[in-house]
Amino acid sequence: MAGRLDTHDALNQSPPYVDVDLYASDRALVDAVAANGAKGEAKALSAFGRRWGTAEMFEQSRLANVNPPKLNSFDAKGFRCDVVEFHPAYHRFMAESMREGLHASTWAPDAAPTGAPGQVARAARFYMAAQVENGHQCPITMTRAAVAALASEPALIKRLMPKIAAREYDPSFRPWGEKSSITLGMGMTEKQGGTDVRANTTKAEPISDGYRITGHKWFMSAPMCDGFLVLAKAKAGLTCFFMPRFRPDGSVNAIQFQKLKDKLGNRSNASTEVKFEDAFAMRVGEEGKGLRTILQMVQLTRLDCATSSAGIMRMALAQALHHCRHRSVFQKRLADQPMMRAVLADMALIAEATVSLVMRLCRSFDLAVSNPMEAARARLLTPAVKYWVCKTTPAFVYEAMECLGGNGYVEDSILPRLYREAPVNAIWEGSGNVMCLDVLRAMGREQGGREVVAQLAGQTKDLPGSAEAADAIVKSLAGADTEAHARVAVERLAQLAAAAALTESSPSAAEAFARTRLADAPGASFGTSALYTADIAVLLDRALP
Ligand SMILES: Cc1cc2nc3c(=O)[nH]c(=O)nc-3n(C[C@H](O)[C@H](O)[C@H](O)COP(=O)(O)OP(=O)(O)OC[C@H]3O[C@@H](n4cnc5c(N)ncnc54)[C@H](O)[C@@H]3O)c2cc1C
Structure with missing residues (x-):
């Protein structure tokens, strides 16, 4: 690449690596997809590769990462709102990935959790998306994976699944039942232990329509998800819960973000320290079987x-x-x-x-x-x-x-x-x-x-x-x-x-x-x-x- 500047010619610099087909240019990927039964998807994967490989997508990724999310703890009138604001470029990636089904395509939309084939083609897309923007992949992967745990609660997953499977990204901050699509996160790690979740101290007490959760999580990423799978100790031991951002009466749930982590990377994505003060949640799976449930x-x-x-x-x-x-x-x-x-x-x-x-x-x-x-x-x-x-x-x-x-x-x-x-x-x-x-x-x-x-x-x-x-x-x-x-x-x-x-x-x-x-x-x-x-x-x- 050469160009004439005031004082010299700019020579011997490589042109930007943009406007490429991330699929067709990657022979190892093409052959691995074919060897694993998804050859029929080649055309669609190539279209995905071209779309994600544009200069514009790389620029959107830069923008999403140099403009990290911001925490607004209170609204204009001084009431707690706990809203995290993301740059439009982050929303763009969420919309692109959800449109392609990266958050749910491996589940049958009507009757979860039977599972639909297509792990290979979906992974090929996820792998190409990772080449461009990684931060937004956190809620995308958690939304897809949460279905495996929610399967322990057939009545709940039946209600949630149409919203999980929907492909039109809905970033609005409203109760999940009112939204066209939802995303899901996960809260396991506490200050005293991330690996050793049995040391969790967050407590769950039964109430008439669910459970009341009190405690904290030291890391909880993608805080603008519409609900979280959370581990807390109930009477019979560590239990998995679905904690929505809004209570059933439509008020904002008591999920209070203390801080956004200042991370080495993964900057387009937010990771919070969070406190639950009598937060509302619904049980997922049996009491005391939380670890087994969330491991799915x-x-x-x-x-x-x-x-x-x-x-x-x-x-x-x-x-x-x-x-x-x-x-x-x-x-x-x-x-x-x-x-x-x-x-x-x-x-x-x-x-x-x-x-x-x-x-x-x-x-x-x-x-x-x-x-x-x-x-x-x-x-x-x-x-x-x-x-x-x-x-x-x-x-x-x-x-x-x-x-x-x-x-x-x-x-x-x-x-x-x-x-x-x-x-x-x-x-x-x-x-x-x-x-x-x-x-x-x-x-x-x-x-x-x-x-x-x-x-x-x-x-x-x-x-x-x-x-x-x-x-x-x-x-x-x-x-x-x-x-x-x-x-x-x-x-x-x-x-x-x-x-x-x-x-x-x-x-x-x-x-x-x-x-x-x-x-x-x-x-x-x-x-x-x-x-x-x-x-x-x-x-x-x-x-x-
Ligand atoms: C950016 C980011 C986002 C995150 N988002 C979330 C989230 O959304 N939800 C969530 O729940 N968590 C989240 N986490 C937390 C993450 O899952 C934990 O940090 C991780 O599981 C490790 O737990 P820990 O930090 O408590 O470390 P520890 O459990 O203290 O482990 C420290 C080290 O000890 C090692 N170790 C542990 N046990 C043993 C053993 N028996 N023998 C030998 N070595 C051992 C571990 O491999 C690790 O290297 C996030 C973390 C990061 C960095």
């Missing part, structure tokens, strides 16, 4: 965390490749410099492995209803995939940033925002160690974990390092002192599953991935794995046309 929701948000992080990596990779193809150093394009090619190809391999892994996992969710092996696969692999994919993202984005040199460190490029966004998916919805403990649980309790590992080993038997990896996973997750070694085994499990997924969507990448990740252990940085020159050429060609 968390399994789906964890899947979305991994999908979103795969999207973040894809955008970082695309930016790096695009820049390196336009930028010359020492009379040669960066993309042709051997060491840069090794770095970019190694990143492309990981990006390809993660999208393939996530889409295969989505297919397990689709098939789980009628196939116990797929149900076991979804159960075991969701925490493992969230662990590995989300933990890989920050280092990945950092490396992509460095590919752009100084430009990558400056806000005008999208990289700083992606970098700030990268860690949160590993922290919320169960942090890294908690994911590993969950994998141990799934392996230990007759949930088919060992059979899943054996199936993955069978699928990858011709790949280097597969048998050894499967052996090490089982030994390590079943041995003494398991917790201390769980991270190594869970990372290996996710990588074995990635190799298996790649055998179905990209066999050449499967071999390179297994060779460099299962049979070998590369150094700490990208570009240190033992890729062959031929692998590098294939991976780079696939990564961006």
